Amino acid sequence: MERASGPRVVIVGGGGTGGALAHDLALRGIRVVLVERHGLTSGTTGRHHGLLHSGARYAVNDPESAVECITENRILRRICPGSFEENDGLFVALGDEDLDWRDRLVPACEASGIPTRWLTRLEALRLEPLLNPRLVGALQVPDATMDAMRMPLRFFATALANGADIRPYTEVVGLTGSPGCVTGVRVVDRATGRQYEIGGDIVVNAAGPWGESIGRMGGVDVPVQPSPGVLVALRGRLCNMVVNRMHKSGDGDIVVPQRALSIVGTSSWVVEDPDDLAVPEDHVQRMIDEGSKLIPAVRTATIRATWSAARPLIGERGASTGRELSRTFKCYDHATEGVEGLVTISGGKGTTLRGMAELTADVVAHKLGVEEPCRTRETVLLPHTAFHHARAA
Numbered sequence: 001m002e003r004a005s006g007p008r009v010v011i012v013g014g015g016g017t018g019g020a021l022a023h024d025l026a027l028r029g030i031r032v033v034l035v036e037r038h039g040l041t042s043g044t045t046g047r048h049h050g051l052l053h054s055g056a057r058y059a060v061n062d063p064e065s066a067v068e069c070i071t072e073n074r075i076l077r078r079i080c081p082g083s084f085e086e087n088d089g090l091f092v093a094l095g096d097e098d099l100d101w102r103d104r105l106v107p108a109c110e111a112s113g114i115p116t117r118w119l120t121r122l123e124a125l126r127l128e129p130l131l132n133p134r135l136v137g138a139l140q141v142p143d144a145t146m147d148a149m150r151m152p153l154r155f156f157a158t159a160l161a162n163g164a165d166i167r168p169y170t171e172v173v174g175l176t177g178s179p180g181c182v183t184g185v186r187v188v189d190r191a192t193g194r195q196y197e198i199g200g201d202i203v204v205n206a207a208g209p210w211g212e213s214i215g216r217m218g219g220v221d222v223p224v225q226p227s228p229g230v231l232v233a234l235r236g237r238l239c240n241m242v243v244n245r246m247h248k249s250g251d252g253d254i255v256v257p258q259r260a261l262s263i264v265g266t267s268s269w270v271v272e273d274p275d276d277l278a279v280p281e282d283h284v285q286r287m288i289d290e291g292s293k294l295i296p297a298v299r300t301a302t303i304r305a306t307w308s309a310a311r312p313l314i315g316e317r318g319a320s321t322g323r324e325l326s327r328t329f330k331c332y333d334h335a336t337e338g339v340e341g342l343v344t345i346s347g348g349k350g351t352t353l354r355g356m357a358e359l360t361a362d363v364v365a366h367k368l369g370v371e372e373p374c375r376t377r378e379t380v381l382l383p384h385t386a387f388h389h390a391r392a393a
């Protein structure tokens, strides 16, 4: 049950970011109500690739994001024991151009603090026999496989145990207060259709790719560029490590083993509406064409499922594909634009959910005059099953 007194924060959005924020604020002794319009992690979080990034993918062109990823990669392994296959990742070089990229990638990883180990062709094939036999070598990095839903659910479970009030199937349809001052949210309970208001000292917009629409309710402009990508799940575990192509990030150049499936991804384009989640046939074909360059068996494997999800990238509308936008994150205190009581967290990766929450909770705590420091770097999270047990109880 939520605590009886003290400042209260309303979090809009039950993805990984909102869950990690509920956990951080609850640990600081702040009352939290989190509302999510569908089920928890039903947005982008529960539909992502399931790759705990080492940061190597971003090291050359997006070093800020690379540092965020390796920092959080290490913290998450510590606070979520058992949530990751400790399988590592390979960046596979298929020819001279990929080797040219290695000459930039290795020093960039070093500069970001990402450990690497060069493997000869034979060493790589011994680890992953189904790799393209034409490979010339591979770089081993601390990527890993995670469960896109269960890992974030551990944040919700721990927040719940620490008194957070988590309300799935509760959609925000408006913000309350007066122009220039947000004092809460107006919601619809999707089970009963009942409309009601929830008051808060601060409302945090953690609605990911839907962040712009929540911002609009408060009269502020949130620079979120929703950028979908397609994922293709193939029957069979074609690799045991995360397999990436050693080149500038592109389409279909990652294969993530997930239980008995292999997920090939992804593509990138931009949309106005994050619910506009098409799965273009040519993107599916591109996943197969590019993925089979890494692992030829991708070409003949049976497709089990295809889907898409939208990244909440930071950037003004009008980006061309989304690939040019950074994967870093930002927290906006809209008081700087004349709207008190509203904060937005946007951008980032599933891997950086905790760091995004820490940044936001620091802003929120400062605004509320709460001096409790962040403790989420050291606090080991409850298992995801604790969430279901607590709800059932």
Ligand SMILES: Cc1cc2nc3c(=O)[nH]c(=O)nc-3n(C[C@H](O)[C@H](O)[C@H](O)COP(=O)(O)OP(=O)(O)OC[C@H]3O[C@@H](n4cnc5c(N)ncnc54)[C@H](O)[C@@H]3O)c2cc1C
Residues within 6 Å of the ligand: 012, 013, 014, 015, 016, 017, 018, 035, 036, 037, 038, 040, 041, 042, 043, 044, 045, 046, 047, 048, 049, 050, 051, 052, 053, 170, 171, 172, 173, 206, 207, 208, 209, 210, 227, 228, 229, 230, 231, 265, 266, 308, 309, 310, 311, 312, 347, 348, 349, 350, 351, 352
């Ligand atoms: C194809 C693809 C693959 C990816 N793969 C990876 C990967 O392998 N590893 C990785 O680290 N990252 C990956 N990412 C990035 C990662 O998925 C996102 O950065 C992360 O999931 C965003 O989480 P979030 O909580 O900010 O947003 P979301 O998970 O989208 O959460 C926002 C929530 O807000 C809710 N909401 C919206 N409007 C309202 C409203 N009016 N009222 C109440 N609730 C509302 C939504 O329903 C949603 O659940 C991938 C992204 C894509 C698109």
